[in-house]
Amino acid sequence: MERWVMLRKGADFSGIAEKYQISPRLACLIRNRDVIGDEAISRYLNGTLGDLYDGMLMKDMDKAVAILREKIEAGSRIRVIGDYDIDGVNATYILLEGLRRLGVEADSDIPDRIADGYGLSVHLIQRALDDGVDTVITCDNGIAAAEEIEFAKEEGMTVIVTDHHEVPYEEWKGEKQYLLPPADAVVDPKRPDCTYPFSGLCGAAVAYKLMEALWESMGKDAEDLDDLIENVAIATVGDVMDLQDENRIFVKEGLQMLARTRNLGLRSLIECTGLGGKKISAYHIGFVLGPCINAGGRLDTAKRALDLLRARSKREADLLAGDLKALNDSRKEMTEAAVKEAVTMVEASALKDDRVLVIYLPECHESLAGIVAGRIRERYDKPVFVLTRGQEGIKGSGRSVEAYSMYEELSRCKGFLTRFGGHRQAAGLSMRRENLEPFRQAINENCSLSAADLSEKVVIDMEMPFSCVTEALVEELELLEPFGKGNTKPVFAARNVRLTHPKILGKHRNVLKMQAQDQAGTVIDALYFGEVEDLYAKTGEKLTLTYYPGINEYMGKATPQIIITHYQG
Template structure:
């Protein structure tokens, strides 16, 4: 059962609307997103490159770039070590291309998910030492690699860290002690001593800030660094970062550039997904293009994806992009099988757990996070999916808002060989013998209440479905890009009748409705969820006969409440409003 509630925040909506030339509806939506004060509202609506924060404010950024300038001038061998997800691939690309542009002798290495696991490790350090590498620079990893970096330093290497993950810590008597490695410079806005005004940058954004300073010190026009904004935007959305403050500007500016991208790999990936560059929105980053990049790191090697963006030959880029699209299709099939197995296990034995721990030894370890996310959505509980790997058990977790996953893992850290993450997601490795102990301890530590497990549907504004018009729907585009912490607005209306219901779509998986308001107005609606579940729900409430009547377009007694978003339906040159139903009851 869901709990619907209206976000009720106060402000002078009429005054804000007048000052910014927007409707009071849009003013209220902005306030609901915790954007307050004229300066913040102006930045939210129109912030551009000029409003980005000074990269020099990042702790150690000048120290790190001074070291890089020296290494470049001495032609020392530099190796970028990234990660196998979209943020890792994009940050590796940015550092590699940026350092190359400055004349550095640079190469890169991305860990193999299966053989190396996440981030820098002893194997990669020894490999770098054998190759005569003088300096390692990490991106999207390294902050927690205390022992590994000590090993690299013992071999005489310079180590530079660029990262955005949480700073590792130990806790004694309620007091946290943050760990710091022996790296020569660490750039991560999450460091306590870092005074950078925005803490939620992705790894690629941190890497880009470093390159901006490097270009400045190498007398390269800083405008050249803007070529990387499409990669920063892609990574920001792909790594599910908050689309607030500076991230909002980075994604908006990146999307502008991707609409005219000159990168053969980016263009090929877009075209292979049957899209055009000018169509790309944050949705495509997160749900169409991003999964293709992540699929390479999951099922093959992320070097395929990196090679795509480094490609200058259009034909070759097209071939690599097609390979990534195929890998993503395979990943979808394997995920569906894994989700089925996980749900079966939950239903058979794990239902009483507050924190779900699902052990699927035979599932591909790279799919654990996606499967955990699907189970979390279905059960609305923090979920860990564990799989068997060559050296024990590996897993990923996905959380709910009330549960800080990384902090909870810290309470069980003696059980793991490795762990890390964020409040909403985490990764871990542990011996197989510890799986059941982990299940028991993570649940014993859990302070969640039954209330925390009820999905909460936030409604921005209760609004009759026939109120939005074309100018208002167009104005709502000012709120884009949508994503985490800047979600698409949600409106709600109640006591709606159904004049007609019809199932459409190639796979018969879309429900089109004609709804009637209490005032007798008709409005077109579409629902992309589970059609069978919809029928069953109203069948239980009103009887199967009433549902049958609705699907035959006949008079019926069904009344429904909906959470919706209005959009413009364009057909044969005509424009009309239709609502997209997100939730119903």
């Protein structure tokens, strides 16, 4: 059941509109995104790279820079150890490029999802020792690898951690005792003692900040690293970070760079996914380019995606881009099959009564667990863990709803787990097979979610008659882009709408085209994507609906239209 909520946040909309030369309606939408005060509004509307914060404000950044300078001067062997997802791959690339452009021959290692598991492992440290590596820089991992880093330190290695995940903790008398790994420097904006102004960066952004700080300390022009912002943008969207504050600037600027990228691999991937010549948006990163980059780490090796970013010839780039697209196509088919199996399992058992779904799909490829969990969460509006058979025990991923902190809830059940880590909204976990049922019981017994927490919340920005849907409005709404988590597309509503002239379109018959008339009598073209038969059946009835305005350009003619997102009636 959906809960429709109308936002009513107050401010001097006409004053803001006048000051920033925008409409009062846009001022209201910005306030609804909790952007408050002149400085924040100015950054939101007009933020540029010059508005990014100084990376040296991060705790231990000075230490990390000093260590790297010393190691570079000594000619020590440096290895970057990343992770196998879109954030880890781009973070690895940023560190390698930043060092390579300084003339430093660093190398890299990325764990294999199945053989090595997530993040730093003793196996990866041993491999580095065998190769004569002196210094390891982690990216997008390391904050939870205390034992592995202790082993590296005992073997005489220098370790710099760059990460953005939550710092592990133990609760003692109701207080959280944070457990930092024993590395030589730990750069993570989520450290409780880090006073950096924005803690929502992805791993690639932290890696970029380290390279920028290193370059500046060596008297180099850090602007020569600006092209790497496109990699920060890809990682920020792909790792589903909130598009607020610095992230918004990174993504806005990075998308513009991506359109004219000089990176041969990205250019080939853009061409082979049919995006050549198009205006690339955050949507394209999230649903077209990103899944291809992730597909390497899911079904093959993430080193293939890193090779794509580092490709030195068009031929190599085209080959790798084609491979990753093919891998992603097969990933889609495997995902559909696993989602179907999961739904059948939930519907046919007592699982559907649980507030937290713990689904065991032994044959599902373990790399797809997170995607499947996300799809099941969308269907049931509940936190979901999908577990698969691993090499040792079972392992999987979780995806959460807004009101449920996955990392904190797993911390309360860690006695059943061999390993876990992650964020509020997503997590990874491993356990012994015999702990599956006890874990399912405990995670549900601890769950304090109410019925309201478990219903989809449709947040409406404002009611707006169809007469307001104009080219000027649609153009002005572009000032709010890029859209994504933390900066969602505006949602408008209209009551007493009558739909007429419905037509079902599309190869999969999943598009409904019709005309919509609001209570003032304005008629506008309307589209709906989804369960079209249900809405088709309501033709002629009076409905309340939510929508997003758009312009349909056809044969040189621009016509206002709306995309219907939800309806009641």
